[in-house]
Amino acid sequence: MLERRNVSLNLNVRGLRHSATLEVNQQVRRLRAEGRKVHNLGLGESPFPVPDPMVEALRLNASKKQYLPVEGLPELREAIAAHRKRTQGVATEAEQVLVGPGSKELLFLLQLSFYGDLIVPSPCWVSYTPQGQIVGHKVRFVGTDPGNGWKVTPDGLAALFEEDRDRYRPRLFVLNYPANPTGVAYSADELRAIGEVAREYEVLILSDEIYSGLHHAGEHVSIARYYPEGTIVLNGISKWGGAGGWRLGAFLFPPDLRWLQDAMAAVASETYTSVCTPVQYAAVRAFESGMRMERYLSHTRRILRDATGACHRILTEAGVDVVRPDGAFYLFPDFGRFRRRLARRNIRTSRALCDALLEEAGVAMLPGSDFQRPREEFTGRMSLVDFDGAKAMAKSEEVGPDKELPEDFLDLCCGDLLEAMRAVVDWLGPR
Amino acid sequence: MLERRNVSLNLNVRGLRHSATLEVNQQVRRLRAEGRKVHNLGLGESPFPVPDPMVEALRLNASKKQYLPVEGLPELREAIAAHRKRTQGVATEAEQVLVGPGSKELLFLLQLSFYGDLIVPSPCWVSYTPQGQIVGHKVRFVGTDPGNGWKVTPDGLAALFEEDRDRYRPRLFVLNYPANPTGVAYSADELRAIGEVAREYEVLILSDEIYSGLHHAGEHVSIARYYPEGTIVLNGISKWGGAGGWRLGAFLFPPDLRWLQDAMAAVASETYTSVCTPVQYAAVRAFESGMRMERYLSHTRRILRDATGACHRILTEAGVDVVRPDGAFYLFPDFGRFRRRLARRNIRTSRALCDALLEEAGVAMLPGSDFQRPREEFTGRMSLVDFDGAKAMAKSEEVGPDKELPEDFLDLCCGDLLEAMRAVVDWLGPR
Numbered sequence: 001m002l003e004r005r006n007v008s009l010n011l012n013v014r015g016l017r018h019s020a021t022l023e024v025n026q027q028v029r030r031l032r033a034e035g036r037k038v039h040n041l042g043l044g045e046s047p048f049p050v051p052d053p054m055v056e057a058l059r060l061n062a063s064k065k066q067y068l069p070v071e072g073l074p075e076l077r078e079a080i081a082a083h084r085k086r087t088q089g090v091a092t093e094a095e096q097v098l099v100g101p102g103s104k105e106l107l108f109l110l111q112l113s114f115y116g117d118l119i120v121p122s123p124c125w126v127s128y129t130p131q132g133q134i135v136g137h138k139v140r141f142v143g144t145d146p147g148n149g150w151k152v153t154p155d156g157l158a159a160l161f162e163e164d165r166d167r168y169r170p171r172l173f174v175l176n177y178p179a180n181p182t183g184v185a186y187s188a189d190e191l192r193a194i195g196e197v198a199r200e201y202e203v204l205i206l207s208d209e210i211y212s213g214l215h216h217a218g219e220h221v222s223i224a225r226y227y228p229e230g231t232i233v234l235n236g237i238s239k240w241g242g243a244g245g246w247r248l249g250a251f252l253f254p255p256d257l258r259w260l261q262d263a264m265a266a267v268a269s270e271t272y273t274s275v276c277t278p279v280q281y282a283a284v285r286a287f288e289s290g291m292r293m294e295r296y297l298s299h300t301r302r303i304l305r306d307a308t309g310a311c312h313r314i315l316t317e318a319g320v321d322v323v324r325p326d327g328a329f330y331l332f333p334d335f336g337r338f339r340r341r342l343a344r345r346n347i348r349t350s351r352a353l354c355d356a357l358l359e360e361a362g363v364a365m366l367p368g369s370d371f372q373r374p375r376e377e378f379t380g381r382m383s384l385v386d387f388d389g390a391k392a393m394a395k396s397e398e399v400g401p402d403k404e405l406p407e408d409f410l411d412l413c414c415g416d417l418l419e420a421m422r423a424v425v426d427w428l429g430p431r
Numbered sequence: 432m433l434e435r436r437n438v439s440l441n442l443n444v445r446g447l448r449h450s451a452t453l454e455v456n457q458q459v460r461r462l463r464a465e466g467r468k469v470h471n472l473g474l475g476e477s478p479f480p481v482p483d484p485m486v487e488a489l490r491l492n493a494s495k496k497q498y499l500p501v502e503g504l505p506e507l508r509e510a511i512a513a514h515r516k517r518t519q520g521v522a523t524e525a526e527q528v529l530v531g532p533g534s535k536e537l538l539f540l541l542q543l544s545f546y547g548d549l550i551v552p553s554p555c556w557v558s559y560t561p562q563g564q565i566v567g568h569k570v571r572f573v574g575t576d577p578g579n580g581w582k583v584t585p586d587g588l589a590a591l592f593e594e595d596r597d598r599y600r601p602r603l604f605v606l607n608y609p610a611n612p613t614g615v616a617y618s619a620d621e622l623r624a625i626g627e628v629a630r631e632y633e634v635l636i637l638s639d640e641i642y643s644g645l646h647h648a649g650e651h652v653s654i655a656r657y658y659p660e661g662t663i664v665l666n667g668i669s670k671w672g673g674a675g676g677w678r679l680g681a682f683l684f685p686p687d688l689r690w691l692q693d694a695m696a697a698v699a700s701e702t703y704t705s706v707c708t709p710v711q712y713a714a715v716r717a718f719e720s721g722m723r724m725e726r727y728l729s730h731t732r733r734i735l736r737d738a739t740g741a742c743h744r745i746l747t748e749a750g751v752d753v754v755r756p757d758g759a760f761y762l763f764p765d766f767g768r769f770r771r772r773l774a775r776r777n778i779r780t781s782r783a784l785c786d787a788l789l790e791e792a793g794v795a796m797l798p799g800s801d802f803q804r805p806r807e808e809f810t811g812r813m814s815l816v817d818f819d820g821a822k823a824m825a826k827s828e829e830v831g832p833d834k835e836l837p838e839d840f841l842d843l844c845c846g847d848l849l850e851a852m853r854a855v856v857d858w859l860g861p862r
Contacts (some may be wrong), residue, residue: 008601019700170439245708269450308441
């Protein structure tokens with residue numbers, strides 16, 4: 001009986017659930033297949049089509065089939081390095097770039113290769129800590145201030161490091177901005193101060209900048225400007241390039257961390273080997289930028305700024321605590337002020353809150369506990385992408401680039417989103 | 432000084448080299464860039480273009496961008512299951528299929544998820560054991576008989592299992608056929624006997640059938656026919672579909688191993704997430720088969736059969752021990768009979784042999800030690816793909832499907848391969 005061999009699982013893997021974001025998506029698909037109307041605020045997927053220059057390049061390179069070098073197509077590494085130089089003014093060479101089949105895979109290989117503690121903010125993206133657990137890392141959380149956009153403070157970080165008996169204990173600190181799940185970005189001053197603490201304790205920073213191209217004002221600032229020697233930057237085409245399903249991400253290493261980059265490349269050569277060849281050629285177009293890419297990004301940002309702003313307003317006016325995002329397409333509301341009403345419905349955890357919202361209001365979102373918040377805190381993540389991105393893009397293109405979108409734009413193009421917000425507010429009832 | 436943090440590497444990763452096959456490729460590129468003429472018999476990459484139906488499907492689906500389910504595109508899982516039923520007569524449902532970004536990545540996730548020993552033949556493909564080491568598995572080798580095509584015998588396997596105090600110690604046995612590095616396939620009777628031993632000791636088999644479509648007679652037989660309940664089958668489009676750089680492989684699990692499939696899918700959701708969406712749509716065409724795919728495969732097989740056969744003959748006539756392959760595009764010669772001549776040149780390991788061959792004869796091949804053979808054995812792998820596959824395919828198409836290729840075909844289309852063999856023979860000198 002081979003079935004009894006289910007004792008033969010790695011204990012770090014045993015009982016592991018599917019990534020929360022992917023799971024909610026499959027749940028929504030199931031409900032919709034049953035004919036239910038569901039607002040899917042679960043999965044963090046760009047609603048916009050892949051930009052034409054990238055699609056054209058994929059078609060053009062469809063017959064390319066050779067294995068590319070592990071670290072990536074030389075032209076792509078060059079384009080990624082040049083993109084960084086251009087957007088952040090940080091000197092970067094192609095050799096510093098490692099390309100992978102999605103930044104999540106690269107993050108996993110980083111955690112697998114690095115020997116030390118993993119430090120993450122709370123709240124943070126759903127996959128950092130499960131990855132750490134698979135690999136067997138000690139995972140530690142640094143607190144954030146809800147009143148200050150759930151941001152990590154330099155003092156909070158330093159206090160955590162001071163708890164260790166070994167000041168220079170090897171640590172990897174993951175900082176993500178614009179952030180998933182809050183949409184909040186850090187100011188240059190805040191980044192400088194965090195970088196100084198990291199330098200003092202010789203902590204590696206993994207700067208997850210996957211949403212950098214979706215900073216609503218187009219003003220993303222990287223911590224690599226202030227702590228270049230210890231920062232690994234993560235980027236990719238999944239969010240601002242609309243190409244999540246294409247699976248391409250990249251890490252940029254400082255020269256001092258060549259040992260870590262080389263170790264990861266060696267592991268990559270024994271795992272994913274190289275990234276899909278036609279996709280690498282197509283991604284060159286994303287990082288080269290150019291007029292059409294820039295226009296695409298400016299429409300994307302304008303739409304997301306207005307859509308997240310309107311949803312933020314509806315929730316705020318209903319008495320929900322929620323920070324206005326600086327980028328990306330998320331809101332991270334806290335329904336704590338409705339605690340008594342929720343308790344009367346026997347809702348005592350963020351998970352129960354989300355289950356009830358899906359069942360009774362037809363709105364799918366992820367509970368704060370998936371983002372490493374306490375179970376009893378009534379937070380959750382809304383991903384505001386449940387609208388027709390192609391239609392919104394086309395409408396936005398009809399409006400001049402430097403103008404505001406017309407008043408009826410959101411009703412026309414993102415009506416379902418507004419409806420979802422109202423469904424949540426109605427379900428909550430008066431405070 | 433962050434550089435001193437190079438102590439902070441996972442010890443299982445520290446010192447890991449790039450995968451041997453990828454490394455030799457980079458070495459050849461370097462030499463060629465220096466203007467040297469090099470026969471590259473290093474990397475195991477199909478020389479043929481990706482079949483037109485697949486390229487057309489990739490173009491057609493280039494704008495698809497959604498994240499697909501972790502386990503794979505439903506149509507693709509369906510096509511892979513149907514392909515198996517059609518080619519092997521083994522009942523298979525779409526739910527049994529897990530799609531990954533290359534079968535190497537899936538193998539790694541299997542090793543990461545499974546808790547038990549890894550058993551591999553010697554010789555075997557270069558990446559099984561480094562993967563086992565990264566994960567921390569105990570790796571054990573089962574001997575093979577060079578006189579019988581380097582094949583594992585049921586008795587040899589049983590003897591190895593008997594060495595353990597626990598008869599049912601959890602074990603994963605990897606069997607690859609047509610084999611890399613030897614090109615040898617197992618007969619139905621041999622597979623049945625191996626399956627019986629595996630059943631007796633309740634050993635999981637990972638049946639690596641990545642070269643199944645390249646069985647020269649088109650007569651691949653899977654061990655899943657004889658040990659269905661304990662066999663996971665590996666397949667993919669890298670070799671017989673000519674699309675190594677596209678990165679798509681698949682595992683087929685028996686229903687009894689659902690626990691392992693689910694664990695792997697959970698790890699997949701925290702690592703690679705899903706496979707490139709346009710590539711999954713294109714791969715449907717590979718597994719659906721159809722007339723154009725079948726014609727492509729029959730040309731491929733005919734060319735490879737003749738090319739490997741001719742190279743085999745040249746080496747054999749020169750006194751080199753080498754088994755005639757049943758499939759794929761490899762030869763695994765043993766130069767042991769030249770031991771004395773080699774010793775006079777101070778060549779005492781397969782690595783030294785390959786270094787000298789590259790330096791002095793301009794032929795790149797991989798030493799037997801990369802395939803887990805003893806360092807001092809003068810074996811090595813030749814990958815016979817250093818010819819223009821598109822040209823050979825076009826020439827083959829001019830010949831009727833049921834005819835033999837004309838005598839001058841190899842000189843015209845695979846001349847470099849024959850030249851490489853002669854260069855090796857000349858370098859060896861008389862026995």
